[in-house]
Amino acid sequence: MAATAQDQKMYVGIDVSKNRLDVHIHPSAEAFTVEQNAEGLEQLVRRLKDLDLAVVAIEATGGFESMAAAALAAAALPVVVVNPRQVHNFAKALGVNAKTDPLDAYVIARFAEASKPVIRALPDADTLALADLLARRRQIVQMITAEKNRAMRNVTNAALQKSIGRILKALELELARLDDDVDKMVRSSPLWREKEELLASVPGIGKVIARTLLAEMPELGRLNNKQVAALAGLAPWTRQSGQWRGKSMIGGGRSVCRTVLFIAALSATRYNPDLKAFSLRLLNAGKPKMVVLIAVARKLLTILNAIIRQSKPWQLKTV
Numbered sequence: 239m240a241a242t243a244q245d246q247k248m249y250v251g252i253d254v255s256k257n258r259l260d261v262h263i264h265p266s267a268e269a270f271t272v273e274q275n276a277e278g279l280e281q282l283v284r285r286l287k288d289l290d291l292a293v294v295a296i297e298a299t300g301g302f303e304s305m306a307a308a309a310l311a312a313a314a315l316p317v318v319v320v321n322p323r324q325v326h327n328f329a330k331a332l333g334v335n336a337k338t339d340p341l342d343a344y345v346i347a348r349f350a351e352a353s354k355p356v357i358r359a360l361p362d363a364d365t366l367a368l369a370d371l372l373a374r375r376r377q378i379v380q381m382i383t384a385e386k387n388r389a390m391r392n393v394t395n396a397a398l399q400k401s402i403g404r405i406l407k408a409l410e411l412e413l414a415r416l417d418d419d420v421d422k423m424v425r426s427s428p429l430w431r432e433k434e435e436l437l438a439s440v441p442g443i444g445k446v447i448a449r450t451l452l453a454e455m456p457e458l459g460r461l462n463n464k465q466v467a468a469l470a471g472l473a474p475w476t477r478q479s480g481q482w483r484g485k486s487m488i489g490g491g492r493s494v495c496r497t498v499l500f501i502a503a504l505s506a507t508r509y510n511p512d513l514k515a516f517s518l519r520l521l522n523a524g525k526p527k528m529v530v531l532i533a534v535a536r537k538l539l540t541i542l543n544a545i546i547r548q549s550k551p552w553q554l555k556t557v
Contacts, residue, residue: 246265246290247290247291247292248263248264248265248266248289248290248291248292249263249264249265249291249292249293249295249347249348249350249351250262250263250264250286250289250291250293250294250295250347250350251264251295251297251342251343251344251345251346251347251348251349251350252294252295252296252297252303252306252343252346253297253340253342253343253346254274254296254297254299254302254303254306255274255299255302256274256302257273257274258271258272258273258274258278259271259272259273259274259278259282259306260340260342260343261282261285261343262340262343262344262346262347263289263347264344264347264348264350264351269340269343269344270285271340274302274305274306279305279306279309280309282306282309282310283309283310283313283315286310286315287313287315291315291316292316292350292351292354293316293317293318293350293354293355293357294310294315294316294317294318295317295318295319295320295346295347295349295350295355296310296317296318296319296320296346297319297320297322297325297342297346298319298320298321298322299322303319304366307319308366316357317357318350318355318356318357318358320346320349320350320353320355324349324353325342325345325346325349328345328348328349328352328353329342329345329349332345332348358457364423364427365452365453365456367423368420368423368424368449368452368453369453369454371416371419371420371423372420372446372449372450372453372454373494374416375413375416375417375420375446376494378409378412378413378416379413381409382406382409382410382413385402385405385406385409386406388402389402389403389406420449424449424452430452432549433448433452433458433546434448434449434452435551436545436546436549436550436551437451437452437542437545437546439545439551439552440506440510440538440541440542440545440552441505441506441509441510441511441513441552442502442503442505442506442509442510442513442538443502443506443538443542444502444505446498447498447499447501447502450494450495450498451495451498451542454492454494454495454498455469455470455492455495457469458542458543458546459543459545459546459547460547461543463540463543466539466540466543467536467539467540469492469495470492470495470496470499470539471492471493471495471496472496472499472532472535472536472539473536496535499535499538499539500531500535502535502538503531503534503535503538504531506534506538507530507531507534510538511554512554512555513534513537513538516533516534516537517530517531517533517534520533
């Protein structure tokens with residue numbers, strides 16, 4: 239016997255913009271808009287909390303989705319943040335070419351129904367705060383690099399050199415303050431301190447990389463190797479059509495995590511005996527350097543995942 243509309247689970251799609259949220263509920267086809275503020279979020283929670291929900295899917299939108307996702311999670315609703323590229327590809331598969339916010343919300347709801355995304359706990363407020371501090375640290379480091387590059391290009395202009403020197407001094411002081419803030423935050427949590435020590439036990443993983451992974455990948459240790467590789471955008475996927483098979487690629491996932499893992503992999507190929515031997519085997523087998531770096535980063539991530547899951551520091555293996 240077919241299920242009635244009352245018996246069906248509801249899939250909610252939310253398209254996020256700076257000032258508003260467009261909401262579509264599938265299959266009831268109810269659609270509405272609320273403001274992206276405290277009052278609007280309270281209204282959203284009231285309208286959704288009595289529904290029989292399968293999932294509430296919000297498309298990642300440059301951070302604008304964070305407040306809405308946090309409000310829904312706090313109300314114990316099954317919220318998940320979905321990848322915009324996957325939603326875009328799904329829209330093309332549906333033949334949806336127009337782009338409006340209400341239509342986007344409909345596509346997100348249909349994508350949630352088709353993909354059945356896994357509901358995972360969202361990062362808590364402290365984890366989000368740590369991630370924000372580390373993001374600001376990355377910005378300051380980029381500004382320092384830019385100023386140093388300007389100094390190298392303008393070595394003969396004394397006034398310009400003095401200006402650059404003053405800016406560099408201010409940026410380096412700010413970097414030191416941020417490092418102090420991050421250090422205090424990590425040390426205030428016994429769990430973070432333990433995880434940081436476990437991650438930093440692996441040659442190639444320094445404090446900054448360990449803390450970035452704590453903030454940007456709190457799921458570490460709770461996922462299997464395939465899941466954690468996909469989360470970091472290190473899981474290979476292959477373009478394939480019929481008998482034609484294209485090159486395997488990586489992409490998607492959390493770009494910040496992928497970047498720091500590449501940096502760690504470069505260090506690990508020099509200072510981590512296990513991963514140095516692993517990379518040399520691949521190079522001797524004729525693998526391109528970039529392919530080797532990706533493989534080392536992926537292997538390093540699986541090691542880190544196991545270390546956190548087992549709560550045991552890194553140990554040298556017999557190669």
